[in-house]
Amino acid sequence: MEILKERIIKDGVAIGTEILKVDSFLNHQIDVVLLSQIGAEFARIFANCGVTKILTIEASGIPIACFAAVHFGNVPVVFAKKAAPSTMTEEFYGAEVKSFTKGTVSVARISKKYLSPEDRVLIVDDFLAHGEAAFGLASLVKQAGAQLVGVGAVIEKQFQGGGKKLTEAGVRVESLAVIKSIKDGNIEFA
Numbered sequence: 001m002e003i004l005k006e007r008i009i010k011d012g013v014a015i016g017t018e019i020l021k022v023d024s025f026l027n028h029q030i031d032v033v034l035l036s037q038i039g040a041e042f043a044r045i046f047a048n049c050g051v052t053k054i055l056t057i058e059a060s061g062i063p064i065a066c067f068a069a070v071h072f073g074n075v076p077v078v079f080a081k082k083a084a085p086s087t088m089t090e091e092f093y094g095a096e097v098k099s100f101t102k103g104t105v106s107v108a109r110i111s112k113k114y115l116s117p118e119d120r121v122l123i124v125d126d127f128l129a130h131g132e133a134a135f136g137l138a139s140l141v142k143q144a145g146a147q148l149v150g151v152g153a154v155i156e157k158q159f160q161g162g163g164k165k166l167t168e169a170g171v172r173v174e175s176l177a178v179i180k181s182i183k184d185g186n187i188e189f190a
């Protein structure tokens, strides 16, 4: 997605060789025009897949999933919670997810009420790095007996291998911007 790559070049900040900071349009301040275009692109790529639900993980995946959902004909968005709130009194599906940026391990949880075997689920997230979040979310889909249509990442850091692992596991992965390397502050796309 050319407009996204241009924005990453313009506003993205490389932190060392592993992390890309895109707080000005995706992770802190949100450019809603760009997000709507991103949502439309996911809808174009995954058209005719019969998506009934979009699944993501809090926090940064939520706006992406919501904008995408509108372009999929207003399907519901379900987001996994990283901590068990006292309001989550019902039964839930859970999967351990290691956070690459925070170095913590949490259990991603969704209530059993919001995914069912009839669902065809698209997972979306802001970044695909080592694939921890995507594999965790895929596990929740599996536990519910639902069908995983694919994983849509806004930015994939190819050099961290998550996309390859998911593809090898039989998951369709579609990333809107794929980064090959980050070196000396330069972002190289695949």
Ligand code: 5GP
Binding pocket: 018, 019, 020, 021, 022, 027, 060, 098, 099, 100, 101, 125, 126, 127, 128, 129, 130, 131, 132, 133, 134, 162
């Ligand atoms: P993974 O689980 O694939 O290893 O990492 C993806 C998750 O970690 C995403 O949910 C994202 O929030 C976070 N993440 C991974 N790499 C980056 C990065 O370079 N920049 C930012 N802002 N978040 C990242």
